Amino acid sequence: MISEVLRAQPILIDGAPDGIRALRSHWEAGETFAYIPAKSPVSSSWVARCLSYLPEEYRNGHFCLLTSGSTGTPKLVVGRKERSERLSTVLHQVQQSEPVQETIVSLPLTYCYAFVNQWLWSHVMGRRLIATPGFGQPDVVLGALQNAVDAMLCLVGPQAALLEQMFGEKSFPGIIRLHFAGSRFPQERIPLLRKMFPNATIFNNYGCAEAMPRLTLRAADDGDDARDIGLPLPGVQLKSSESGDLLFLSDYRCVAQIDAAGFRAIADEEWVPSGDLAQQRDDSHWQLLGRRGEVFKRYGEKIAVPQILATVNEHWKGQVAYYRDEDGAGEDGYVLVLCPIPAEDDVRLLLRALRTSHPRSHWPLRIESTASLPLLANGKVNGLALRDIEGKSLHWRQRI
Numbered sequence: 001m002i003s004e005v006l007r008a009q010p011i012l013i014d015g016a017p018d019g020i021r022a023l024r025s026h027w028e029a030g031e032t033f034a035y036i037p038a039k040s041p042v043s044s045s046w047v048a049r050c051l052s053y054l055p056e057e058y059r060n061g062h063f064c065l066l067t068s069g070s071t072g073t074p075k076l077v078v079g080r081k082e083r084s085e086r087l088s089t090v091l092h093q094v095q096q097s098e099p100v101q102e103t104i105v106s107l108p109l110t111y112c113y114a115f116v117n118q119w120l121w122s123h124v125m126g127r128r129l130i131a132t133p134g135f136g137q138p139d140v141v142l143g144a145l146q147n148a149v150d151a152m153l154c155l156v157g158p159q160a161a162l163l164e165q166m167f168g169e170k171s172f173p174g175i176i177r178l179h180f181a182g183s184r185f186p187q188e189r190i191p192l193l194r195k196m197f198p199n200a201t202i203f204n205n206y207g208c209a210e211a212m213p214r215l216t217l218r219a220a221d222d223g224d225d226a227r228d229i230g231l232p233l234p235g236v237q238l239k240s241s242e243s244g245d246l247l248f249l250s251d252y253r254c255v256a257q258i259d260a261a262g263f264r265a266i267a268d269e270e271w272v273p274s275g276d277l278a279q280q281r282d283d284s285h286w287q288l289l290g291r292r293g294e295v296f297k298r299y300g301e302k303i304a305v306p307q308i309l310a311t312v313n314e315h316w317k318g319q320v321a322y323y324r325d326e327d328g329a330g331e332d333g334y335v336l337v338l339c340p341i342p343a344e345d346d347v348r349l350l351l352r353a354l355r356t357s358h359p360r361s362h363w364p365l366r367i368e369s370t371a372s373l374p375l376l377a378n379g380k381v382n383g384l385a386l387r388d389i390e391g392k393s394l395h396w397r398q399r400i
Helices: 002-008 019-028 044-052 081-095 112-125 138-144 157-168 187-196 305-315 345-357
Strands: 011-013 035-036 062-067 075-080 101-104 128-131 151-156 175-181 203-209 213-221 228-232 236-240 245-250 254-261 262-265 272-280 286-291 294-297 301-304 320-327 334-339 365-371 393-398
Touching: 011 019, 011 044, 019 112, 035 044, 035 203, 044 062, 044 075, 044 254, 062 081, 062 112, 075 081, 081 112, 081 213, 101 112, 101 138, 112 128, 112 151, 112 175, 112 203, 138 157, 151 157, 157 187, 187 203, 187 305, 203 228, 228 236, 245 254, 245 262, 254 301, 286 294, 286 305, 294 334, 301 305, 305 320, 305 345, 345 393
Parallel strands: 011 035, 035 062, 101 128, 101 151, 151 175, 175 203, 334 365
Antiparallel strands: 062 075, 075 254, 203 213, 213 228, 228 286, 236 245, 245 272, 254 262, 272 286, 294 301, 320 334, 365 393
């Protein structure tokens, strides 16, 4: 039975030399397929078992992407090809992409953001797609940026710091659209990004894999708060629950999810949780309050880690991540991890900023550093691995 399912729903593994050509072939064929990273946390047998759960009506005209991220619970999200093609057209309009003639890919195309915003957009709009191996080979990325002509570049937030570390004072006038998604928008680095990409319109894109993947958009000029994700796209509705969870209805979202437990369809009238906490502002923009794990109580006070990270990013030019931990009394807290390893003067400056802007209960339990952050395939920090990486340096510890 599984072999029959695999013939009907082939698994396309990213990383093959002709992977982009094969992806186009699978997309244009009728059969549903799964697009899986070459280095994947799940086995082929796990994918095959999930695909075997597909009902007959989902075995044509759909595609499956793997998502597990920092939650550690893998699943396949099932998208409908027609819906995603409509979304790529909407993104073309709202992102003002008509002048864009090519897109430079530095993220894995199995990542929903790059898949839709770059590969599918280029496929539907007939624009050039320039694939690179990513920031693991900076010289290749540098060459693509230097040779860019009327190009779009899509990144995740932590890569803004990598740009400065790798390319310093270089400028890339051929990039005319610069997109960030997938993690906190690097608002504090906008002045630097404008120097590096003097002709680029910069956008903050927000969404999730279940949204396939876009819900809102904000031009960088249209606000000065990293938490401001702007307005919903046409065809998207947002609301927050009583507990602050951000829920959405979307014309483009996934139509089902599959994991080891089985298949679950999503009804058109079903409000889908984004995984974030958010509220609508007076100007109708939506503002993120953090992931559910990023907002917690510590000694009775509500801690919102994104607000603290905003202070850190104002005073630290490198990368920053965090993981959750408890203090000696069993109270919830978090640990900051800086990259690269800072000088002690940098740590003192950062501590001074935290003391000025936040009460003691909001400070990290510790400040650690590492030479490199553990990353997921999509470029996001691997929060599950961050706690246990070897060779971290300890710079400061709370004495409470």
